Amino acid sequence: MKFVKALASATILAACTFGSASAADLVVGFSQIGSESGWRAAETTLTKQQAEQRGIDLKFADAQQKQENQIKAIRSFIAQGVNAILLAPVVATGWDEVLQEAKDAEIPVILLDRTVDAPKELYLTAVTSDLVHEGNVAGKWLVDTVAGKPCNVVELQGTTGSSPAIDRKKGFEAALAGKDNLKIVRSQTGDFTRTKGKEVMESFLKAEDGGKNICALYAHNDDMAVGAIQAIKEAGLKPGKDILVVSIDAVPDIFQAMAAGEANATVELTPNMAGPAFDVLATYLKDGKEPAKWIQTESKLYTQADDPMKVYEEKKGLGY
Amino acid sequence: MTSTVRTYLGRLLPQLIALAIIITAISIIFPGFLNLQIQNGRLYGSLIDILNRGAPVVLLAIGMTVVIATKGIDLSVGAVMAICGAVSASLITSGHSLVETLLVTLAVGILCGVWNGILVAVLDIQPIIATLVLMVAGRGIAQLITEGAILTFIDPGLIFIGSGSFLGLPMPVVIWLIFGILVALVVRQTALGMLVEAVGVNREASTLSGVFTPVLLIAAYVLSGLCAAIAGIIAAADIKGADANNAGLWLELDAILAVVVGGTSLLGGRFSIAASVLGAVIIQAINTGILLSGFPPEFNLIIKAAIIVFILVLQSPRFRTAFTYVSMPRAAGKPTEREAK
Numbered sequence A: 001m002k003f004v005k006a007l008a009s010a011t012i013l014a015a016c017t018f019g020s021a022s023a024a025d026l027v028v029g030f031s032q033i034g035s036e037s038g039w040r041a042a043e044t045t046l047t048k049q050q051a052e053q054r055g056i057d058l059k060f061a062d063a064q065q066k067q068e069n070q071i072k073a074i075r076s077f078i079a080q081g082v083n084a085i086l087l088a089p090v091v092a093t094g095w096d097e098v099l100q101e102a103k104d105a106e107i108p109v110i111l112l113d114r115t116v117d118a119p120k121e122l123y124l125t126a127v128t129s130d131l132v133h134e135g136n137v138a139g140k141w142l143v144d145t146v147a148g149k150p151c152n153v154v155e156l157q158g159t160t161g162s163s164p165a166i167d168r169k170k171g172f173e174a175a176l177a178g179k180d181n182l183k184i185v186r187s188q189t190g191d192f193t194r195t196k197g198k199e200v201m202e203s204f205l206k207a208e209d210g211g212k213n214i215c216a217l218y219a220h221n222d223d224m225a226v227g228a229i230q231a232i233k234e235a236g237l238k239p240g241k242d243i244l245v246v247s248i249d250a251v252p253d254i255f256q257a258m259a260a261g262e263a264n265a266t267v268e269l270t271p272n273m274a275g276p277a278f279d280v281l282a283t284y285l286k287d288g289k290e291p292a293k294w295i296q297t298e299s300k301l302y303t304q305a306d307d308p309m310k311v312y313e314e315k316k317g318l319g320y
Numbered sequence B: 001m002t003s004t005v006r007t008y009l010g011r012l013l014p015q016l017i018a019l020a021i022i023i024t025a026i027s028i029i030f031p032g033f034l035n036l037q038i039q040n041g042r043l044y045g046s047l048i049d050i051l052n053r054g055a056p057v058v059l060l061a062i063g064m065t066v067v068i069a070t071k072g073i074d075l076s077v078g079a080v081m082a083i084c085g086a087v088s089a090s091l092i093t094s095g096h097s098l099v100e101t102l103l104v105t106l107a108v109g110i111l112c113g114v115w116n117g118i119l120v121a122v123l124d125i126q127p128i129i130a131t132l133v134l135m136v137a138g139r140g141i142a143q144l145i146t147e148g149a150i151l152t153f154i155d156p157g158l159i160f161i162g163s164g165s166f167l168g169l170p171m172p173v174v175i176w177l178i179f180g181i182l183v184a185l186v187v188r189q190t191a192l193g194m195l196v197e198a199v200g201v202n203r204e205a206s207t208l209s210g211v212f213t214p215v216l217l218i219a220a221y222v223l224s225g226l227c228a229a230i231a232g233i234i235a236a237a238d239i240k241g242a243d244a245n246n247a248g249l250w251l252e253l254d255a256i257l258a259v260v261v262g263g264t265s266l267l268g269g270r271f272s273i274a275a276s277v278l279g280a281v282i283i284q285a286i287n288t289g290i291l292l293s294g295f296p297p298e299f300n301l302i303i304k305a306a307i308i309v310f311i312l313v314l315q316s317p318r319f320r321t322a323f324t325y326v327s328m329p330r331a332a333g334k335p336t337e338r339e340a341k
Helices: A002-021 A038-053 A067-080 A096-104 A131-146 A163-176 A194-207 A222-234 A252-259 A274-287 A308-316 B002-029 B046-053 B055-069 B077-093 B098-122 B127-146 B156-163 B171-189 B192-201 B203-208 B213-239 B251-261 B273-293 B297-314 B317-327 B335-340
Strands: A027-032 A057-062 A084-087 A109-112 A125-128 A151-157 A182-189 A216-219 A244-249 A265-268 A294-296 A301-303 B037-039 B042-044
Touching: A027 A038, A027 A067, A027 A274, A038 A057, A038 A274, A057 A067, A067 A084, A067 A096, A084 A274, A096 A109, A109 A274, A125 A274, A131 A151, A131 A163, A131 A182, A131 A216, A131 A244, A131 A265, A131 A301, A151 A163, A151 A194, A151 A222, A163 A182, A182 A194, A182 B297, A194 A222, A194 B046, A194 B213, A194 B273, A216 A222, A222 A244, A222 A252, A222 B213, A244 A252, A252 A265, A252 A301, A252 A308, A274 A294, B002 B273, B002 B297, B042 B046, B046 B055, B046 B171, B046 B273, B055 B077, B055 B171, B055 B192, B055 B213, B055 B251, B055 B273, B077 B098, B077 B127, B077 B213, B077 B251, B098 B127, B098 B156, B098 B213, B156 B171, B156 B213, B171 B192, B171 B213, B171 B273, B192 B203, B192 B213, B203 B213, B251 B273, B251 B297, B273 B297
Parallel strands: A027 A057, A027 A084, A084 A109, A109 A125, A125 A294, A151 A182, A151 A216, A216 A244, A244 A265
Antiparallel strands: A265 A301, B037 B042
């Protein structure tokens, strides 16, 4: 048994030295959470695409929402002697030990999309979006679009207490601060779902004089906006014209709504977190230069002017 | 005839009082609550919203009532909703006709019910565990069907079921009204209802007295599966897409709550479908009222819980005795009063 172990570690060592010697064909392990949402599926597709474009050999492990599977995957990546590990952590805590093992094996770990509660020296960097900034971009768009006219805004919040709901609300409110013409008149949770988005929007419309008092809708995600758009139509109003619709995420279906003139703007939560991660990794492996501990992805604003049908076609195949 | 009507009203009295109080309270907080108008050829207003949004829970509660009357429980209905929504969306998008889609979807719901029924009636697994299996696995099955994404469709026929209208009422309301009356007639105009109650009170005694309990039990779960299938179609048609992650999520708990608010005991035995439907409408009235009230969302669940505790206290035997004693002392002891209980 001891002999086998020694043999195994010798092979790993050999693999390690071999790997770092030829930086051109990198082997990167990617421990993905699972495929609980369309966005997650799109992230997986894009990570694979990005790896292929750069000639990186990507080892993919789907953890099916379980941390123990992710830890197992990371250990097997270490054993295989990969050059780097991408990790989209399912929870924030409990990573110290396995990250230490990766560090001891001198394999850099890059966090994707979420961060962990672990000492910063245990990972190379984290590539995530800034949720507050996303809300802020949506708010700024609305401020610019209404251009000083008085406007009553209704807000569909995400699941109460979740960090996207808290941060996207905060960012949006910050953009509206000091603009007296804009007022959030109603704010309720739509649980990030189409059904609840539609139901809550129906009640907003009833409560605000059949929707005549509402000038804009801000939804914390596109799915709620899609549900709300149906409610606005069923109330006999025109979404996108009578009531402006701005939301966050940029999933394909909202581009269809934008193409039909029923939604006005969306802020992208890009599923391409791997691109920036691979860029950083390449520089790090070449020069050994430590990157910043946080790399913020772009929160791009899409409006009806951005040829929504074209974007829809591009995004459709990503597995959203 | 009048005595049966009185019996019926007596049974439903606590639920009717609760509903009246809630509707009055909401219309005080929000004056436009009772307004009804015609828009796009159908009635439009918050009261209609309550009946419309409550459709899935009303349907689930109809099936759940019969299951609970057999001393069982069906935790899988939310997941079955997700499965059936996914099945109908994937069939219609792959080019099947509306009739085929609906028939296959209902059959899938019935199949889920048969599965639950066999686990409970033949293998004698406790209902809470037996149906937990499908509750956990069902959402996974639904995700497999939709491949993890929200499967959208544009078939006008299927969408009509969710947001069309018939005789000025939204389709979901028409569906649950007809289905509810149908089920109530079948169980009450035949001996079926009584046999279900007998099984719920004492399964062994019913078997010994000649009731073929396994078939009856399976039939109860099949009814529940069928209700979940209809609810699943409505939920998917409403948003023009099947959302495997969220369709029917936690609705099994709302359905059980509706049955309890309707006064049917979780220990099995006597049941009332009309009372459960009222219970579901009460729950939806609370939900809609909270949304209209404009409170911050952090309060939603607290308000809901407080009102439900109040309703349950209202129908507790002790409170009812005290209430009957105070309000109509002369009526006490009359035979109709005994029947009403």
